[in-house]
Amino acid sequence: MTTIQPTETRSADAGRELGGTGLAREIRARAAADAAELTESGTTPGLAVVVATDDESSAWYVRSIARAAGKAGIDCRTVDLGAGADPERIRATLENLSADESVHGIILQTPLPAGAHFEDLASAIDPRKDVDGANPVSLGNLAAGMSAYPPATAAAVLELLDHHEIELAGRNCVVVGRSNVVGKPVAQLLLQRDATVTICHRHTPELTAFTPDADVLVVAVGKPDLITDKHVRDGAIVVDVGTNPTADGGLVGDVDPSVQVAGLTPVPGGVGPVTTALLLQHTVRSAIHSTRPARHAAGPQLRTGSEH
Numbered sequence: 651m652t653t654i655q656p657t658e659t660r661s662a663d664a665g666r667e668l669g670g671t672g673l674a675r676e677i678r679a680r681a682a683a684d685a686a687e688l689t690e691s692g693t694t695p696g697l698a699v700v701v702a703t704d705d706e707s708s709a710w711y712v713r714s715i716a717r718a719a720g721k722a723g724i725d726c727r728t729v730d731l732g733a734g735a736d737p738e739r740i741r742a743t744l745e746n747l748s749a750d751e752s753v754h755g756i757i758l759q760t761p762l763p764a765g766a767h768f769e770d771l772a773s774a775i776d777p778r779k780d781v782d783g784a785n786p787v788s789l790g791n792l793a794a795g796m797s798a799y800p801p802a803t804a805a806a807v808l809e810l811l812d813h814h815e816i817e818l819a820g821r822n823c824v825v826v827g828r829s830n831v832v833g834k835p836v837a838q839l840l841l842q843r844d845a846t847v848t849i850c851h852r853h854t855p856e857l858t859a860f861t862p863d864a865d866v867l868v869v870a871v872g873k874p875d876l877i878t879d880k881h882v883r884d885g886a887i888v889v890d891v892g893t894n895p896t897a898d899g900g901l902v903g904d905v906d907p908s909v910q911v912a913g914l915t916p917v918p919g920g921v922g923p924v925t926t927a928l929l930l931q932h933t934v935r936s937a938i939h940s941t942r943p944a945r946h947a948a949g950p951q952l953r954t955g956s957e958h
């Protein structure tokens with residue numbers, strides 16, 4: 651007997667899943683090989699993670715950094731100052747780590763205790779060790795097309811797009827979210843790649859006035875299901891940077907996972923793992939630079955995108 655199967659329009663329209671776990675594995679393997687070579691020549695890359703929060707998403711990230719760093723041969727220390735830590739103590743910790751020769755990378759976890767100001771404290775991180783691009787000097791250098799570590803999450807968005815061979819030059823990119831850790835640096839990186847960039851944020855009256863024009867939509871807000879079918883056109887590529895913990899211990903992004911688009915990064919398994927891998931890569935690069943003469947350490951390195 652023959653039964654006629656209904657056409658599976660949904661899966662045909664579902665588009666590509668732009669996963670990040672394979673890419674993350676490649677980046678970690680490369681970082682591990684470079685770290686081993688460096689250790690052989692007498693310098694073990696060191697990463698310091700400064701924590702002043704009991705936020706769940708941050709705790710997960712910190713454990714994941716420690717685990718991945720250990721496997722890659724990076725000496726990782728977590729400095730947990732407690733959820734109510736005094737801003738002056740956080741600043742002093744960052745200053746000490748900046749002066750510590752065994753430390754090549756420093757990341758200050760967000761969120762911070764009430765009364766502590768992220769950009770202000772991050773200015774105590776030596777830009778040469780600022781592997782998560784948190785010091786406003788790093789963001790300024792990035793915007794000016796000078797050499798700087800972009801925040802690992804922002805860099806992960808670009809790595810994922812490149813890995814999946816998404817064209818950026820001349821295309822419409824819309825970024826939703828304007829934080830200094832994701833939205834702004836992602837916009838700068840897309841600009842450097844000759845995209846036309848629009849940034850939407852909490853004061854944008856109607857996202858639908860902008861997001862349907864996006865060839866590439868990057869969403870970094872922190873609100874489950876913020877982006878649904880009405881926000882995107884079929885052919886769009888969507889990068890979901892959201893990591894929202896759910897009541898049952900899972901994780902969801904900012905994009906309704908059933909949106910019909912040409913490509914969507916999954917949560918989990920998309921931007922997240924690449925972020926952790928790039929933090930390690932930046933740390934190993936910083937360690938490599940630390941072994942070179944000073945003029946190479948933070949030399950100006952003009953990128954494209956500074957012309958009109």
Ligand SMILES: Nc1nc(=O)c2c([nH]1)NC[C@@H]1CN(c3ccc(C(=O)N[C@@H](CCC(=O)O)C(=O)O)cc3)C=[N+]21
Nearest residue numbers: 707708711758759760803893901918919920922923925
């Ligand atoms: N200064 C600073 N920089 C950050 O980049 C930063 C931060 N503070 N504070 C906390 C958030 C959170 N965050 C995550 C990174 C990776 C995953 C990740 O890899 N998640 C896995 C799955 C996790 C799961 O299954 O629970 C995934 O997406 O596949 C999650 C969350 C970075 N953050």
